[in-house]
Amino acid sequence: MPEKEAELAALEATESAAPEKAAEQAAESSAAEAKTDETPVSQAQFDELQAEYEQLKKERDGLIDRLARLQAEFENARKRAEKEKTDFRDYATGSVVEQFLPVLDNFELALKSTGTTEQLKAGVELIVKQMEEILRGLQVQPVKTVGEEFDPRHHEAMGSVEREDLPDQHVAEEVRRGYRLREKLLRPALVRVVSNPKQKSE
Numbered sequence: 001m002p003e004k005e006a007e008l009a010a011l012e013a014t015e016s017a018a019p020e021k022a023a024e025q026a027a028e029s030s031a032a033e034a035k036t037d038e039t040p041v042s043q044a045q046f047d048e049l050q051a052e053y054e055q056l057k058k059e060r061d062g063l064i065d066r067l068a069r070l071q072a073e074f075e076n077a078r079k080r081a082e083k084e085k086t087d088f089r090d091y092a093t094g095s096v097v098e099q100f101l102p103v104l105d106n107f108e109l110a111l112k113s114t115g116t117t118e119q120l121k122a123g124v125e126l127i128v129k130q131m132e133e134i135l136r137g138l139q140v141q142p143v144k145t146v147g148e149e150f151d152p153r154h155h156e157a158m159g160s161v162e163r164e165d166l167p168d169q170h171v172a173e174e175v176r177r178g179y180r181l182r183e184k185l186l187r188p189a190l191v192r193v194v195s196n197p198k199q200k201s202e
Contacts, residue, residue, distance in 0.1 A: 099134045103127060135179070143178035143189040145171045154178060156188040160195040168196035 041049075110123045135141075143154045150157065150169050161172040171191045178189030 096138065099137070100131075103131050103134065106130065139182050140179050140186070143180060143185070145174040145178070145189045145191050147171065150191070150193045154180075154185060154188055155191045155193075157193050158190050159192050161192045162195050162197060164196055164198045166194045166196065168194055168199040170194045 106123070106127045110120060110127065113120060113123065115123075145155065147166070148155075148171050149167075150171055155171060155178070158175050163172055166172055170193070171189075172194045173192040174189060175192065176190035179186045
């Protein structure tokens with residue numbers, strides 16, 4: 001009986017140690033496989049990888065250089081466009097101002113004049129006509145007012161005037177002239193609008 005108990009105890013000890021030994025053996029075989037995978041790189045393979053690395057580095061440097069040049073070209077184009085815009089604006093402004101310089105000269109002559117009030121008035125009227133000619137040349141036209149139907153897109157009402165000789169809601173008086181450049185309104189005409197009680201009662 002004691003001999004059988006001893007055999008059973010030895011058998012149990014062997015069985016409990018078996019999983020640990022199996023794990024150790026598996027770890028050893030994995031390490032051996034890892035060692036076999038670490039094959040040394042030949043000099044030819046190293047040189048090939050080095051050449052590939054140098055090629056990629058060269059391409060990267062080329063792309064960075066190209067990007068820097070494109071950025072510089074873009075900045076130069078932006079500055080050139082800004083300068084051209086400024087030059088065009090200055091040219092357009094200078095062209096307009098040049099046409100008004102004779103008008104300014106005539107105003108200065110009128111101020112120095114020692115003529116009568118009638119002569120001064122006639123001189124100012126000539127200057128106004130000269131300015132109107134210049135404006136026409138620039139495609140600037142006055143907004144039509146008196147007798148026209150009131151249009152809030154072109155007229156600004158300053159008040160109303162009661163009249164029976166003009167249709168209701170038409171312009172009776174022009175207080176300040178309005179102007180447009182071709183189809184663009186530069187400023188609305190300041191007007192008084194007809195209030196016709198006769199038409200309203202009808």
